[in-house]
Amino acid sequence: xxxxxxxxxxxxxxxxxxxxxxxxxxxxxxxxxxxxxxxxxxxxxxxxxxxxxxxxxxxxxxxxxxxxxxxxxxxxxxxxxxxxxxxxxxxxxxxxxxxxxxxxxxxxxxxxxxxxxxxxxxxxxxxxxxxxxxxxxxxxxxxxxxxxxxxxxxxxxxxxxxxxxxxxxxxxxxxxxxxxxxxxxxxxxxxxxxxxxxxxxxxxxxxxxxxxxxxxxxxxxxxxxxxxxxxxxxxxxxxxxxxxxxxxxxxxxxxxxxxxxxxxxxxxxxxxxxxxxxxxxxxxxxxxxxxxxxxxxxxxxxxxxxxxxxxxxxxxxxxxxxxxxxxxxxxxxxxxxxxxxxxxxxxxxxxxxxxxxxxxxxxxxxxxxxxxxxxxxxxxxxxxxxxxxxxxxxxxxxxxxx
Numbered sequence: 001x002x003x004x005x006x007x008x009x010x011x012x013x014x015x016x017x018x019x020x021x022x023x024x025x026x027x028x029x030x031x032x033x034x035x036x037x038x039x040x041x042x043x044x045x046x047x048x049x050x051x052x053x054x055x056x057x058x059x060x061x062x063x064x065x066x067x068x069x070x071x072x073x074x075x076x077x078x079x080x081x082x083x084x085x086x087x088x089x090x091x092x093x094x095x096x097x098x099x100x101x102x103x104x105x106x107x108x109x110x111x112x113x114x115x116x117x118x119x120x121x122x123x124x125x126x127x128x129x130x131x132x133x134x135x136x137x138x139x140x141x142x143x144x145x146x147x148x149x150x151x152x153x154x155x156x157x158x159x160x161x162x163x164x165x166x167x168x169x170x171x172x173x174x175x176x177x178x179x180x181x182x183x184x185x186x187x188x189x190x191x192x193x194x195x196x197x198x199x200x201x202x203x204x205x206x207x208x209x210x211x212x213x214x215x216x217x218x219x220x221x222x223x224x225x226x227x228x229x230x231x232x233x234x235x236x237x238x239x240x241x242x243x244x245x246x247x248x249x250x251x252x253x254x255x256x257x258x259x260x261x262x263x264x265x266x267x268x269x270x271x272x273x274x275x276x277x278x279x280x281x282x283x284x285x286x287x288x289x290x291x292x293x294x295x296x297x298x299x300x301x302x303x304x305x306x307x308x309x310x311x312x313x314x315x316x317x318x319x320x321x322x323x324x325x326x327x328x329x330x331x332x333x334x335x336x337x338x339x340x341x342x343x344x345x346x347x348x349x350x351x352x353x354x355x356x357x358x359x360x361x362x363x364x365x366x367x368x369x370x371x372x373x374x375x376x377x378x379x380x381x382x383x384x385x386x387x388x389x390x391x392x393x394x395x396x397x398x399x400x401x402x
């Protein structure tokens with residue numbers, strides 16, 4: 001007999017014995033009624049006590065990862081009491097609700113169980129994963145309580161930071177030959193007014209006027225002066241992250257309510273994919289320019305942008321992209337400072353505000369609009385180059401044709 005059928009049969013007998021006792025006045029029916037009621041009360045009290053009595057630990061194998069990877073959540077549940085716990089069912093919350101882990105088990109006296117759950121990381125962002133809910137059934141299957149652990153004041157989920165996937169780009173056409181870097185600057189033989197950066201061994205063909213005679217006399221070998229020249233110009237990346245705002249609270253009752261809930265969940269997932277592609281494009285462009293020796297400033301047009309001057313700063317830049325929030329409206333973005341700095345605007349939709357912003361930027365600097373998603377923008381201001389990236393699979397191919 002299933003748990004639901006057994007439960008309803010028990011409650012039916014409970015009501016039947018009470019009514020029979022009231023109608024006939026027989027003591028036996030009242031004794032059976034109170035015996036069942038006492039059993040039900042004890043079972044429910046045991047469930048409630050178990051919900052507060054069990055102990056648990058939880059940890060992730062790493063607190064930071066890259067989109068597309070997976071992390072392992074390990075949860076230990078302990079029974080330190082001298083009697084067994086009722087049947088327990090726990091839900092381990094993941095990044096996406098469809099990836100939650102559900103486990104059912106019995107826990108004998110003075111024992112513990114270790115649960116491991118692989119958590120996929122399909123989206124960039126900051127998340128909290130771990131033990132979220134416990135469902136407890138008594139041994140007879142008569143009672144069932146759900147206990148959200150968020151009610152416990154000491155309950156803390158495990159923080160997880162998912163950085164955008166790094167997509168390496170091929171060498172872009174027109175990129176100059178690699179130069180040996182020194183503190184973000186190129187070391188040249190021709191000074192052209194720059195400060196002396198140091199000396200190196202003489203190479204055949206070096207001009208005689210570049211030989212450092214005093215240092216050569218001390219070292220008893222020819223040494224050539226090197227001069228420090230400023231590195232290549234920087235670039236600015238402006239991200240048009242946006243998120244449609246729904247009603248603050250919406251009823252989910254009935255068929256229509258459930259349909260609205262499914263539509264809202266689908267819209268949220270589409271928005272996450274949209275934001276992920278924008279941030280992945282930004283990370284790919286930023287990584288390429290940093291490796292090429294260019295400084296990068298990146299932001300969403302609100303607040304202070306993140307500035308990186310070398311490839312060593314890319315991990316921190318990726319964390320910045322992971323935490324970058326989406327805004328309900330992308331029409332009030334502001335251009336980053338630096339009128340001569342080339343600008344990349346990366347967005348998934350073209351609004352009137354963004355069109356006006358591109359017009360302003362095109363008059364001050366070289367500007368590229370990186371448009372993501374299956375649809376291409378209807379029009380762009382004159383002087384703005386367009387790169388259309390329909391999905392992540394075409395990202396490297398499109399950006400490689402810059």
